[in-house]
Amino acid sequence: MKSLSKRFGDIRLINYYMGYVILGTAALMLIPIITAIGFGEWNTVLDFIISINIALSLGLILIITGDKRSKKFEWRHGLIISALSWIVLMVLCAVPYYLSGHLNSFLDACFDVMSGFTTTGLVLTQDLDHISVGFNMWRHILTFVGGQGMVVLALTFLVRDTIGAYKMYVGEGKDIELLPNVKNTARIIWIISMVYLVIGTFVLWINGILIGLKPVSAFFHGLFMFMSSWSTGGFAPMSQNLLYYHSFSYEIVTIVLFVLGSFNFGLHFAIWRGNKKEIVKNIETQSFFITVLITSLLVILGLTKLNVYPDAMSLFRKGIFHVLSAHTTTGLGTTYARQFALEWGDFGVLILIIAMLIGGSACSTAGGFKGLRVGVVFKGIVADIRKSLSSERKVKFFKFQHIKEHVLEDGMVKSAAFIIICYLVLFTIGTALGSFYGYPLTSAAFEAASVTGNVGLSIGVTSTTMPMVLKVYYIIAMYLARLEFISVFVLIGYIFGGIKKICLKYSK
């Protein structure tokens, strides 16, 4: 009985914080409502009023039934709140999607929301070119906010004393403290994003006008493309994605934005504080620049051999662009999905798969197993070789630069290798499942890498007609990869622990 009341204490604590996270999401729905009112899109306004009411009701019920003092805030609470919030928010945010009438089923709506939250960018929304501006705003807000961290955002602004904020912050896959207080750290992340929001939207807006868009349309296209690029999301307001603009300058601006978005927030902050050399010395940027260089060269070689793109310019705009888009896990595209399967050849596709799996930086908006882990594992291997070569009496220390100087420890290498293995397992299962349902191996692997790395590039597998099991697996893969496994494992352990205790109680 005591253990059951203990568990109720846990649940009340979790309810309290989750209630606020849901209220935060309900507040976000005001932005598409205002946009839709501005454009006279009354159906969209109604969809969001219904959705906001559902979210408000659930949020308030959870806050009323919750109690932040029912239990001492522990690590597991932070991780469980993060992992559970993402599932609840997926369902709540899918309501306006489903009501819009542009999704074939509620599962498709959940798929698109998870794709947005996790900054993946795969799309099941139908007739994308004719959706309302308000709905488009919602799609891009989800991807923008998802990139910075939903849970921490809501709690930073809504809850005064976030005792466990850092624990939730880690639960969302961000484990860097830029300032001693986690609230200030979250604020710094938002200041960095907002500064780039203003600059990026302005540049894309002007660019949009120059390529012939009307000023109002150019502004919203600029805003949406900024949100998508900076959060390494991959959504676009038009079904042709970036290809719609047919503009080299637009592509260059988005490249700069998504490369910057794939950098660690700690790196941005260090540079803003005057530590310019960090961008060259940091293990993550070193790892990123080296792997981008290698994958770019290999793609150039592969595509040149097949003579897919006849000149250097088109090779850059189609080849290098997609390497960067895949490596930063953005997923913006300048070709049609099937062109990868029909024109790129297996070698080009393989290189893109590798780039998608490596991904961007830790504590950024990017996915994949991250440059930091690649760098740490690589340094670990080099250290092991050097230790084996040197005399046994010498005790050697190996260091690496990541915001500050770190001594390479075995524990770091092990945990980095563990997460990389988790990603590879997720990718392998996705590939096997895709090929089981009859997709060619390269296509199955490409799509699996895209969901595992939270990228969003598609080879044509993702569609409303794909098997339901595959849709569900892709949702799980995007979710696990974005939260970097640990918080989800804790949530699963907590649920199983509860079930086991109830079973034991009734079996006695």
Next chain:
Amino acid sequence: MVDKKQILKGVLVEVTYVSLFIFALFIINFVSTR
């Protein structure tokens, strides 16, 4: 915290480095296809 001038300097440094890297990729791409 960071003041406005420092933020603008930081943005300029970041954009310059990334642009240089993209330009280097463009040159490599151009040279290797000739």
